[in-house]
Amino acid sequence: MQLTIPEFCSFSLKSKTQLLNKDGELLFERKVYDKYKVVFYRIYRFYVEMVIEMKNKKVLRIDPVINNQIVHMYIWKLQ
Amino acid sequence: MSKHHSFIDTVYQIACDATKKGIAHLYTEDASLSNNLITINKQKVVNFSSCSYLGLELDERLKAGAIKAIKEYGTQFSASRAYLSARHYAELECKLEELFGSPVVVAPTTTLGHISAIPVIVSDDDAIILDHQVHHSVQIAVNLVKHRGVRVEMIRHNRMDMLEDRVKKLREKHQRIWYMADGVYSMYGDFSPVNEVYELMEKYPEMHYYVDDAHGMSWTGKHGKGYALSQKPIHEKMVMATSFAKAFPTGGGALVFPNKQLAQRVLNCGGPMITSGPMQPGSLGAAIASANIHLSDEIYEMQQDLQENIKYTNLLLKKYELPNISPSDSPVFFIGVSLPKMGYNLIKRLMNEGYYTNIGIFPAVPMKNTGVRFTITRKHTFNQIEGMIEAMAYHFPKVLEEENFTEAKIYQAFKLPLPEEQKAETAVTALVNQSGMKLRHEKSIIYLHRKEWDALLGDRGTFDWNGMKFLEDSFTGNELPEENWEFDYIIIRDLTGKPVLATFLTTTLAKDDMLAPATISMQVEKMRQNSRYYLCSKTLCMGSLLTEGNHLYLDRSSPLWKDAMRLLFEKIAALQEEYGASVTNLRDFDPKDEDMDALLVDNGYFKVTMPENHLVENLDWNSKEEFIKKLSFNSRRHIKKRITRHEDKYEVEVIGQPANEVLNYLYQLYLNVKENSLELNTFTLPYKVFENIAKNPNWEMLVLKLKPEHDTRAIRKPVGFVFAYVGQDTYNPMLVGLDYQFNREYNCYRQCIYRVIMRAKELGLKKVRLGYSATIEKRKFGAKIIESAAYMQAKDNYSMEVLGTMNVLEHHQ
Structure with missing residues (x-):
């Protein structure tokens, strides 16, 4: 069952993680200053970024990527 | 059997049905539990029935x-x-x-x-x-x-x-x-x-x-x-x-x-x-x-986790367009399916898919508001929730198809707005097309062939062709709503044109306490002094309030009889909607007929025991002495002491068309009885019924007067009467009136029963239907008790429960 971006955003961080594990497809991950890991997922009909604090493996945020340029950048990197 | 037993019997039957279908009174088989998976009948299922919403029981x-x-x-x-x-x-x-x-x-x-x-x-x-x-x-x-x-x-x-x-x-x-x-x-x-x-x-x-x-x-x-x-x-x-x-x-x-x-x-x-x-x-x-x-902050995290699961569930139910009866933020969900058979079917299918849910059924909800009740706990995963709802969405239309039901009818049962595209659907037509049977529906007996109707239902009481014509003439064009009935005649035929089912239905305003104990009716009547139609509902009834006996012709030898019954249910549901009737009452069934019972209960009806009916058969005696001789010792003694002793004190007359003042007086005697009889609490019959009886050659007026030496009033008047319908081979006394001033001394009521039996014999008839109530009295005349059951369906249980709250003791205090 597909969720829309607002529906997805209405969930807590814990639930978003659950949804990503269930319905998402991990596409790409990158490190930022060796401190954070940013994981790029495709879920339903949109893309999200998950930001993880590497030290204690804590998920800090999961947000949809609505800026197309950023999406294209990821996809370009994937290619 | 009392009405209470009937209620318990229905609950018992539902529990047995659910148990038989493998969805109730189950046991887990796990040696220990560690999450929300349980084993039932060797199958691992996800438990969607736990009220331990925070999943703390295993903490x-x-x-x-x-x-x-x-x-x-x-x-x-x-x-x-x-x-x-x-x-x-x-x-x-x-x-x-x-x-x-x-x-x-x-x-x-x-x-x-x-x-x-x-x-x-x-x-x-x-x-x-x-x-x-x-x-x-x-x-x-x-x-x-x-x-x-x-x-x-x-x-x-x-x-x-x-x-x-x-x-x-x-x-x-x-x-x-x-x-x-x-x-x-x-x-x-x-x-x-x-x-x-x-x-x-x-x-x-x-x-x-x-x-x-x-x-x-x-x-x-x-x-x-x-x-x-x-x-x-x-x-x-x-x-x-x-x-x-x-x-x-x-x-x-x-x-x-x-x-x-x-x-x-x-x-x-x-x-x-x-x-x-x-x-x-x-x-x-x-x-x-x-x-x-x-008392710690941990509780808020748990509450939040549960709320997320509830939100996800609501979202999926909406996306899958399942009839979620009362969407809210609570962890209890109810998916309406309307009839018990639908509920059993869907729950069984979910169980086979690995999800255990509950049935929400009578008496917790009205019969026609059956549903799949499930609960969400903090321990459920989104995977489990989606799996269960996906399975439900997959099986829901299959159950509808299998049980010949429509989603529109579910929405109607729960008084929810109908999904627009389903309004036009006509279930009756669909079912007729499917089975090949033909349903004929008429609004008046005059459109039906007299010979055929009488052959199907003519010998069962007062509802042969002529009897129906009389009822139609009496209960149309009147002033008060309760005196105007809708008449619907149904004949269902197989492909060869042979009738499989025939019956008639009437729809009218009826008192909800009609079958309640008299003490309850007494309290309701008090309320009705201020509000005439308090606890009255438009009721669709098999037969009518003025007919008795088995109103359903059903050819049980036909392989299509169950299909014909289902078609009748569909037609009734359609008529119920058309008339805005909130109660349906199918009556005079054999209470021991298990096949019929299962069919009716599966289709959302609950059983109510009707008052006992009485039939005197074998009028094969040649004199009153011979009749009395056939009775038991106690009955003989009773008849001699209470009836034959007074026999000579009476003048009995079968009158044709009485003068207006006589008819008026008889109506007053009827009112005397009506006011004293709350066991079967109905509206008072309009005077027009008496006028029509007087004009109708199929009815007889048996009028009892006391001889001048016993009635010393200036003008002697009747002390009792019986109006009876003369059927093909049955005498059917339907209305009685009494002057209670003389009843005690001269046993007028008993005399009426006795004279009715004698009159039936005189006319060469074979049976006398003595009607409801007064069992002890009627048995003394050799009457056989006919037990019967009614099956009711109410759009909601409200009236029934209000009657349940009435304090029986109040009357005695």
């Missing part, structure tokens, strides 16, 4: 608390709380007072909590208003105070306008009026409108609020104090009961009071507080551990 801290308390005090501490309580009680009550922010009394169960509190807090001159859907355990406790004469009424579910109306009325006589409701309702998961109730409490000083928040506990509110108290702080005129057997989850219950005095009063005087066993150490230990969690 190690609660287990350790229970073990510690048992090690300290053993498996039980057996003493009445009035004497001595285990120390854990004091510790738990102290923590609970912090949790609820008010004085608390702990009870072994919520039900015992109600039984402790309600008789103590409600005074004899108080009044109680029950919400129609308030939990059964509250109603049990209310029954205890009913016997003290406390006035008990019921309002429709969550109808604050009705509540205010009743409070306005009751405050004239009562200083305190208790509105009793659930915080969260256990079937549909909807809420009590707490804020509106508080507004009414502010407006009316007499109004008080007793709320059972068992299903609201833990998963919402500060420290998990429950739904009701999450809306408002406890009101000084409010008492709350809650449960520890749901989300808390240790067993036990609690009463929360606005002040210490009231709490102490219930602790000191509440029956079970004095005489019943206490909550035991294991439960107390677990409850203390649970209270600790509730």
